Amino acid sequence: MWDEFKKLKIKYEAAQLTGKPQKRDLDKEDIAALQPFHWGYEFGEIIQQRGGFDAIITNPPWEIFKPNxxxxxxxxxxxxxxxxxxxxxxxxxxxxxxxxxxxxxxxxKYLSQFPHVSAYYRSSPQYQNQISVVNGKKQGTDINLYKLFVEQCFNLLRPGENVVLLSLAAFIRI
Structure with missing residues (x-):
């Protein structure tokens, strides 16, 4: 994952109480602090041998990815x-x-956890549908976790099948 951030030229932005964040190259500890879940390691057989999942039933998070x-x-x-x-x-x-x-x-430290991850979501081919492009320019919006979640689920489905992505939230009254 660290290689992906480097390839995308994403920097770590250390927040400051006043002034602009101080940018520096990401290191492996920055990525380890994210405690990433790697689908390829966790479900290698399904993804590599079967080409993905046939169906995914989910309950996506409905928050925005930004400091609170x-x-x-x-x-x-x-x-x-x-x-x-x-x-x-x-x-x-x-x-x-x-x-x-x-x-x-x-x-x-809390504030500094967000910019490099947001930059990844905005520039990674894995999440290519997260940012709108109008007249050739990317339009900045908040990162909605449900959109990331749904796009990742779609990425995990086996291609070429008639697939249905179901969200539990659509069937349960909250």
Missing amino acids: AKEFFLQYSDLVKRKKMDIKSFEKEKKKLLQDPEIASAWL
């Missing part, structure tokens, strides 16, 4: 845990929390 400040700071503040905290109060509490060097370091 409120979710991150929940672990550090009872005030943030309040359900109806307005944005002004949250930003004030966040600023206060970031005065603590340990929390600030954890926040920067």
Whole structure:
């Protein structure tokens, strides 16, 4: 996987409290920190000998792939845990929390987990349908995990079959 990132010329972007992120080459530890799931290793027989799955029944995640400040700071503040905290109060509490060097370091580490993975999803041939192209230009949008999930499922299906991709969410009332 590290080779794929290098081939796509994706950099690691270390978040800063102020200013632009500091870019550097990715190293193998950055990829290992992602704890990637490798379909080829886990289902080698199905993928290499049979050409993929006949059917996949799923329940895709419905989140967006981007940092969530409120979710991150929940672990550090009872005030943030309040359900109806307005944005002004949250930003004030966040600023206060970031005065603590340990929390600030954890926040920067958290933020730094996203740019190189987003860049991979936007440029990897494996996820070629994630970004819209209008008049020859890529249009930036949030990365929706359900779209990645569905595209990966489609990639895992055996080609040439009449296949149906089913989502559990379509059949279960939530």
